[in-house]
Amino acid sequence: MKKRLVVVITMLGAVVVCLNIRPTLAEAARGGPGPSTMQRGQKIYEQTCLTCHQADAGGVPGMTPPLQKSPYVQGPAVKVIGIVMNGLNDGVEIDGETYTNPMPPFGTVLKDQEIADVLTYLRSHFGNKAAPVTVTQVARIRQELKK
Ligand code: HEC
Numbered sequence: 018m019k020k021r022l023v024v025v026i027t028m029l030g031a032v033v034v035c036l037n038i039r040p041t042l043a044e045a046a047r048g049g050p051g052p053s054t055m056q057r058g059q060k061i062y063e064q065t066c067l068t069c070h071q072a073d074a075g076g077v078p079g080m081t082p083p084l085q086k087s088p089y090v091q092g093p094a095v096k097v098i099g100i101v102m103n104g105l106n107d108g109v110e111i112d113g114e115t116y117t118n119p120m121p122p123f124g125t126v127l128k129d130q131e132i133a134d135v136l137t138y139l140r141s142h143f144g145n146k147a148a149p150v151t152v153t154q155v156a157r158i159r160q161e162l163k164k
Pocket residue numbers: 062065066067068069070080081082083084087088089090097100101105106107108109111116117118119120121123135139
């Protein structure tokens with residue numbers, strides 16, 4: 018009787034493990050960022066960036082630049098990772114509108130994976146089209162910025 022219980026518990030454990038790794042496997046099989054990356058990225062966007070850049074990523078005229086069809090978001094990964102890590106206080110011009118408010122740094126707030134996820138999400142939403150950002154790229158930039 019006891020043995021059967023152990024078997025049942027072991028099987029349940031296996032099911033739980035399978036359910037947990039399923040999204041990751043699906044992602045790997047598809048060879049690109051899957052829904053879980055996008056879901057995580059969207060959540061980070063909503064929790065961390067939305068207050069300033071707005072729900073539609075349209076920004077606020079004269080205050081916060083848009084992340085829609087942004088040359089920064091779609092530009093080199095190295096540059097946009099740097100903006101999220103270090104913040105930005107250079108001034109930005111997008112569509113003839115200038116922005117001079119500073120953006121705070123998020124390097125200590127967000128982990129490498131979180132930065133990769135939010136940027137991958139942004140680079141495929143809001144009219145942006147650019148390659149995903151990987152956690153390896155983010156880790157490398159973090160190392161370089163430490164030097
Ligand atoms: C406190 C407000 C605030 C928050 C929160 C914020 N930003 Fe920004 N962001 C700004 C401002 C202001 C600028 C313009 C900085 C400048 O003019 O130098 C900017 C600029 C940018 C730019 C470059 C310009 C553009 O429009 O493409 C990117 C990319 C960006 N932010 C991404 C993000 C991401 C990703 C997050 C969340 C992790 C985030 N920001 C959170 C205020 C904010």
